[in-house]
Amino acid sequence: MSMPKTKTRREKVEHREETIIEAAREIFNHRGYRKTTMAEIAKQSGVADGTVYLYFKNKEDLARAVITDFYRRLTDSAQQRVDQLSTTKERVTFLARHHLSNVMAEFKILEMLPAINVNMESYGGSALFDLNKNYVAIFDRIAKDGMQSGAIKSSLTPWVLRDIFYGSMEYGSRTMLLKSRPEDIDDFVDQLVGMVMSSPKSAKANLDATIADRLELAATRIEKATAKL
Amino acid sequence: MSMPKTKTRREKVEHREETIIEAAREIFNHRGYRKTTMAEIAKQSGVADGTVYLYFKNKEDLARAVITDFYRRLTDSAQQRVDQLSTTKERVTFLARHHLSNVMAEFKILEMLPAINVNMESYGGSALFDLNKNYVAIFDRIAKDGMQSGAIKSSLTPWVLRDIFYGSMEYGSRTMLLKSRPEDIDDFVDQLVGMVMSSPKSAKANLDATIADRLELAATRIEKATAKL
Amino acid sequence: MSMPKTKTRREKVEHREETIIEAAREIFNHRGYRKTTMAEIAKQSGVADGTVYLYFKNKEDLARAVITDFYRRLTDSAQQRVDQLSTTKERVTFLARHHLSNVMAEFKILEMLPAINVNMESYGGSALFDLNKNYVAIFDRIAKDGMQSGAIKSSLTPWVLRDIFYGSMEYGSRTMLLKSRPEDIDDFVDQLVGMVMSSPKSAKANLDATIADRLELAATRIEKATAKL
């Protein structure tokens, strides 16, 4: 479309591959894997049915490419911004918000995973597995640093912490898509981050102080009242 | 499955719907929705192809019945045991372990959901949605009680707490299936429960707060009583 | 339903057969042969699916019975009334009107004929063929009488006259069902009858011809008689 004429052959080919992936992403994200046909994707890509097969071996392969692309973009954009943030809390908060917004926008893309991974065993060594590992490594590094600096709870095993972090968002994203109340996202992120971070000492101290005040006040009232007797 | 071989024909017929659901569950759980054929299910059920359609309108309907059945068994067995447990911690721990073991045993059953729910909108009012709501209500009740008694963190909004609880397990179950190290399940449950429960210190604070409540109430009563004097 | 309790076994059976035929007629006449299912017919009849097969060998046989019944009622009611009418014109007019109204009310019943008669050859000797022959015989008799008396054109071969008479109405009934203008029926009948009846002038010629016949016959007899002398 808006391609300069000076593209090399190689660039052209790459552009076409991207075009197909984008078309596929859009349709997969609307209809899901099963109800999407290769013909639809070809049409949306502006190429012939057979052309899709020059770039992708079959439908599963194309779906895999879409997910790969999704993870790559997700990983790149996340890492880039994380590097610019200094505190652990900022980083975790950004990562949560970034993950949620992306996953909610294209949640059907990730839902395709079961459809193209026949068995759990083969997933272990697959490229998709590596991709996911690579993505969550961003969180892992933040968590590791945070634990060392005391900002993040060190009571949790790293992999458990990670599963809680991403699992909560996967489930939460569905809940929020159903309710479609945008303000919930902020609440959710705040609470999730709060759960992951070490509880600040002062909060605890404040709470204790308040209760002490209340206890003292009550004691005083009782003393006064009983004094009459 | 769990049917004795000595069933008479009549008994078989009465359980035919169950038989088909069981057969379908087994095959769906091995091959996934897409790669399972109705012919396979019929064969495994020991009935003719057409017979399946006497009980279920079509493949989607059958898959829905399998999931419905799964949720019902999950809800019933969970509720039954929860009622026998007294402390919040015991209940939450049991629920987590129960959920994990069931979901891990039949995780492909739940993975069918995307394949049979075309769009999020229609899911909202569907029977499956109600089923899920009904199931998570078990946790909701435990959480509500726990928050009142101070056993569970009251700093989290109920729906967020629930999403964290179930989301963590959904994600964690996949991780653990990949690693297939059974001892991880105990670790995972312990840490998840620990995260949901109030920490000992804040439990102390909650307890203090409760005492403050009681003292304040007593003070009020005494004040009222002595005022008359 | 409204059956007296004193029905004999035989009567009961006959009643059930009628009930099924009536139900079948109604549904065939709405959906046509192909889109009607035996289950629908059984339901409408108030009997079980299998029961229909106690009375009729199969779907074709049932359809045949419906058509047979239709023809019998058509033939009986037509013959009965025709016998009460005296002039040829009255008879032909009645027959046309009677045929049209019945065929238009249940035209899909006759449309089933192609579906159940695979080949023309076998139709020739079939019971349905005889039934039709029996029915059109009513017209044939009227036509024969009418030709002798000069009321009906004798320029036409009997079978051609019959085909014109019934064919016109078959085609015309469809046209009129499409237009659904009731007054057209009267017009149509009048014109068809007019076409079949001798015009006044040719009636005269016919009469003359008849007299010629009689005279020629007389001449022959006289010649024979006088030849002996």
Add this chain to the structure above:
Amino acid sequence: MSMPKTKTRREKVEHREETIIEAAREIFNHRGYRKTTMAEIAKQSGVADGTVYLYFKNKEDLARAVITDFYRRLTDSAQQRVDQLSTTKERVTFLARHHLSNVMAEFKILEMLPAINVNMESYGGSALFDLNKNYVAIFDRIAKDGMQSGAIKSSLTPWVLRDIFYGSMEYGSRTMLLKSRPEDIDDFVDQLVGMVMSSPKSAKANLDATIADRLELAATRIEKATAKL
């Protein structure tokens, strides 16, 4: 059918739609709509099962195409020849003969109409209805001209005349197929045409003359015979 055997592959492809229609016509015309399967048609066409569905949405659509094609050929060939004939009688005679021969050769094609037209209402505005309208318009034009010139009876409403003309042939064609006596067709056409045309004055005169002759002859014979007495 009428395709030379030396067609190249490319040419075959270009005529694939026609090829399928021809194959379908042949099988529909032998087995009828219901007993014809798409697989048979595909085989007879020399294409794969799925290919038929590239050209026709489903079985009904294909049957409709066959009928459409039939009507188009019928209309074209009729109109072409009619234009070359000068007198009304010649035209009507040709049209009758042409209609009869075509309908008799492929009468099962037209018999499919009830099977694919569920209800009369929807037929009104359908393409098939237009097609039929277009075809009978040929007769309508001839009839209109003939009425003006006095060649055709003007005592009949045009649509009634048309229904009589085509209806007679539809019915008559079945009768004649049963009897399979080719000479009947000529008789039938002559009588049908005679019925539609105005009766020539001379015919009436001739008839009268003939009867007069007969009466005179008979009288003479009787006189001779009685003279002996």
Add this chain to the structure above:
DNA sequence: AATGAATGAGACTTCATTCAT
């Protein structure tokens, strides 16, 4: 490299008919 018509395996589904009860 691109096309898109053709393929054909195989899926889902219907429904006339049977038969154990």
Add this chain to the structure above:
DNA sequence: TATGAATGAAGTCTCATTCAT
């Protein structure tokens, strides 16, 4: 005689994939 669940052959139709052009 009546039932109606079960049958399974047969049918329609889809769509991922191929391959001649």
